Each structure stands twice: as structure tokens, then as C-alpha cells.
Amino acid sequence: DTGVSQDPRHKITKRGQNVTFRCDPISEHNRLYWYRQTLGQGPEFLTYFQNEAQLEKSRLLSDRFSAERPKGSFSTLEIQRTEQGDSAMYLCASSPLAGDIPGTDTQYFGPGTRLTVL
Amino acid sequence: AQSVTQPDIHITVSEGASLELRCNYSYGATPYLFWYVQSPGQGLQLLLKYFSGDTLVQGIKGFEAEFKRSQSSFNLRKPSVHWSDAAEYFCAVGAGGTSYGKLTFGQGTILTVHP
Numbered sequence: 001d002t003g004v005s006q007d008p009r010h011k012i013t014k015r016g017q018n019v020t021f022r023c024d025p026i027s028e029h030n031r032l033y034w035y036r037q038t039l040g041q042g043p044e045f046l047t048y049f050q051n052e053a054q055l056e057k058s059r060l061l062s063d064r065f066s067a068e069r070p071k072g073s074f075s076t077l078e079i080q081r082t083e084q085g086d087s088a089m090y091l092c093a094s095s096p097l098a099g100d101i102p103g104t105d106t107q108y109f110g111p112g113t114r115l116t117v118l
Numbered sequence: 119a120q121s122v123t124q125p126d127i128h129i130t131v132s133e134g135a136s137l138e139l140r141c142n143y144s145y146g147a148t149p150y151l152f153w154y155v156q157s158p159g160q161g162l163q164l165l166l167k168y169f170s171g172d173t174l175v176q177g178i179k180g181f182e183a184e185f186k187r188s189q190s191s192f193n194l195r196k197p198s199v200h201w202s203d204a205a206e207y208f209c210a211v212g213a214g215g216t217s218y219g220k221l222t223f224g225q226g227t228i229l230t231v232h233p
Contacts, residue, residue, distance in 0.1 A: 004161065031219055033219065033220075033221075035221075040225065040226075041225050042122075042208050042223030043162070043208070043221070044223070045220045045221060045222065048220065056220060091161070091162070093162075095219065104150050104169040105219070106164050106167065107164070107219075107221065108161075108164075109154075109161035109162040109163070110161050111159065111160065
């Protein structure tokens with residue numbers, strides 16, 4: 001079990017450019033989550049997938065953000081026309097299907113992708 | 119909507135001293151509560167979680183937390199802190215219903231350990 005991996009670990013881009021991040025969850029984890037963490041704050045939920053279905057999106061996820069999980073394995077998060085306010089750490093987490101009580105499953109987090117928009 | 123408050127942004131303790139990190143939550147139903155630790159360059163790691171049963175839960179690395187419904191609190195404790203415990207700690211509440219899996223985090227408490 002190699003854990004959740006994210007690529008790249010760091011991304012510096014100019015305002016207005018598009019960026020794409022990749023997340024590889026733990027093998028056989030059905031659920032995959034994206035969070036955003038800005039300096040001095042806790043992670044904020046963006047969206048999550050169960051297999052390939054995107055089940056919930058936060059209002060934080062503007063039209064410039066899109067996430068996919070095409071085959072129920074890895075996921076990508078794309079930000080179009082980046083803005084300086086998009087600078088943050090983007091975290092991915094995965095979890096297995098819950099046991100008896102949905103919502104109590106442990107989310108395993110990757111190391112994150114730090115985005116800097118100049 | 120659920121929310122989490124961690125009143126202490128930064129706590130400093132001496133190695134070997136006891137530790138208590140505070141967490142207050144707001145949630146309409148029975149909360150699912152979590153404590154995560156984040157070290158520089160590392161991903162968030164789960165320390166412990168509570169969803170039912172005994173209100174005192176034991177976690178990894180010698181941590182424990184107590185759920186107190188009357189105070190809407192889920193404070194994290196450790197009887198003797200080690201230098202390696204220096205990190206940032208996050209309390210989180212999980213949603214139920216159709217939003218299960220979504221975690222709402224507090225803003226975190228940075229722990230500094232003096233030798």
C-alpha cells in the first residue's frame with residue numbers, strides 16, 4: 001500500500017494560465033476527495049467522487065474548476081484562467097467504502113500540490 | 119451547516135508536559151469527529167475518530183480525545199508530550215446523510231514543544 005500520491009508537488013503559474021493536478025488514490029479505495037488549504041486555515045472541502053461519479057461539489061468550486069475521475073481510479077483537478085486567489089495547497093484524500101456507518105470511514109490524505117499564481 | 123472551532127491558534131509546551139487541544143463543533147445531528155495531525159511536508163494523518171459508543175477514544179501515538187455532547191467539545195489530550203509531537207493539529211466533523219464523507223475542519227492548532 002503506497003498511499004495517496006499527488007503530482008506535481010509544486011506548481012508555479014502565471015495568472016490566466018490553466019493548470020491540472022493529478023491524484024492517485026490508494027488502490028481499491030472507492031471514494032476520492034479534493035480539499036483546498038490556504039495558509040493558516042484548515043482544509044476546505046471542494047468535491048468528492050464515489051467511483052467515477054462526482055457526488056457533491058462545494059460552492060467554493062467555481063466554474064473555472066473542474067474535477068474528473070474517468071475510470072474510478074485516478075482523478076484530475078483542473079483550474080482554468082487561474083487567479084492569484086487560487087494560490088493554495090490542494091489536497092487529495094481517498095477512503096474505502098464505509099462499513100456500517102457512512103461518513104465514519106477514514107480519509108487518507110496525500111502530500112498535496114502547492115499552487116502559486118503569480 | 120456544520121462548523122468547527124479550535125480556539126487556540128498556537129500552543130507551546132515543554133517536553134514531558136501534558137497537553138490538551140480544544141475543539142468545539144456545531145452540528146445538528148450526532149457528529150462524527152476526527153483529529154488529524156499535519157507535519158511539514160507530510161499529508162494529514164488521522165490520530166483518532168469518534169462516531170458512537172465510549173466517549174473516550176484512544177488513538178495512535180498515545181493520544182486520546184473525549185466527546186462531551188453537553189459542551190459540544192472533542193478535546194485532544196496526551197499525558198506526556200514528545201518533541202516529535204510538534205506539528206499542526208486539526209479537528210474535523212464529518213457530515214451524515216447525503217453528504218457523508220465531507221469533512222469540515224477547524225483552522226488548526228500549531229503545537230511547539232520546548233526541550
